[in-house]
Amino acid sequence: MRDNLTIEPELLDIIDSLPNLDINDVAAGRCNEQKAFESALEAGVISSIPGRTEIDKELNVVEQLIPGPAGEPDIPVRIYHPKCPSGPRPGFVLFHGGAWVFGGLNSEHIRCLKLAKEAGAVVVNVDYRLAPENPFPAGVEDCYAALQWTANNSEALGIDKNRIAVGGASAGGNLSAAVALMARDRSGPAIAYQMLMYPVIDNLMDSPSMRHGEGLPVWDKALMQGAWKYYLGTDAFTEHTSPYAAPARANDLGNLPPAYILTAEHDPLRDEAIIYAMRLLQAGVSTELHQVPATVHGFDLFGCGGVSDRALDLQVSAFNRQMAL
16 A cells, blocks of 8 residues: 555655564564664664663653552653753653553653753653553553652652643553543643644544555554554443543543644544544634644654654644743
8 A cells, every 4th residue: 555655755764664563463563662672772763761871961861660540550750851950841741652552661762852852841751551461541540640740749850830741642642632631520730731643532443544544554444453452342442432541532622731733644543633633623722733744653753854853843842832831
């Protein structure tokens, strides 16, 4: 199918080098993911991570455990803190992508660096529990607990409690939208902004881009079906799914934080994210939507310059505009 698609040239070589995240063999997929990350480190596409060399002369980067939900394990986080003295900074609680099955603290390392260095944000990168070992609601409850911890410890972290954003890509975008709903419904910590990059929104998988999403590069309909099954089991494709699992199931999107939504042209998730953006706008939620042509799922994290870098720059610009309010 790729031969029939118009894709930005700088993305093509990266697409060919991406790991095989076989949803039918989780262990092998996770192993391939780690090998690919090691290769990216060796090639200099991704800068060093804690425990190897100083990560960046402008940042302090530490890893620690924070309390999980009541009765559940502690949650590993990696915190990126700008060294330059300043007053309370904006905070960004990030939930990585990976179909709720893959990924970890290294998955959105590029985005974390970018926001900490260029937006001056304190970034709390959350290593939530993964499916299928820990299906819904384990992951989203970990993410909500991380938001609570960040808000409760904002002074010690140097964060302005009134300027905390949540965000992430793909499954991380799903978790961010869900946490925003949770915080509203539970009268939890105030969220100033939600940044949803090509998010997973609708478990019914019935948008045009999803219906025609077989065989797309990087991520396609079949992989998405497998991910939903791991995350939700027998309830994967029903109307009665919790909106904290599938935000499209929420009847009311009012009184949510302002949103930034990024979509990619050749991504089965494209249309459900666009529909969600439209519903947010209709509910009175200020929303910025960027649909980027000639791109594929995950393109902004490819680290290959061009459209990848431009997309990250747009995210930093949007974050700075919103969080300066």
